[in-house]
Amino acid sequence: QVQLQVSGPGLVKPSETLSLTCSVSGDSLSPYYWSWFRQPPGKRLEWLGYIYFSGTPNYNPSLKSRVTMSVDTSKNQVSLNLTSVTAADTALYYCARRFDLWGQGTLVTVSS
């Protein structure tokens, strides 16, 4: 059974970098792309971007200057970095295999 688990700090200070890791068990990163999404409180889901198992990314243009994704095939992990965070980045963050298999979200709060 494939499982995706997001880990990382639940609290990040404004202007700092939000870093999350998605650990994949039960499947290989290949041949898929791996997506990141988020849902701020009371708002609709937002696509942050995705990254292929090969390392080629595709970011949401609205966040492109702040987001970086990477893969570590040796650890079967995918990572998300979001720089210069503000309160608007407070959200439930999800990783997913393509669009079809999602992990449980993790809440990240941006606050001093």
Add this chain to the structure above:
Amino acid sequence: EIVLTQSPGTLSLSPGERATLSCRASQSVSGTYLAWFQLKPGQAPRLLIFGASNRDTGIPDRFIGSGSGTDFTLTISRLEPEDFAVYHCHYYGSSHTFGQGTKVEI
């Protein structure tokens, strides 16, 4: 940018009843890239339908997706207690966008 608008915002129904959820796109989209999924608090989102009308593995046949162009529908033919949740439509074409969700409540 494609905007997906779902209606109604909330659907109040009883177990055994039929639920009809609508998702309207701001411009015509390929049904190949239209999905529906179910969201419950504290759980991973669950894909129900992909390609507008294809049930994902293990999804009961009471979940029926249909539509094309700008209008898509998710029908739950007979609500089971576990079906009370929030449902989102999702376009996963060149970029991804989501509807705001429809809550199906008892």
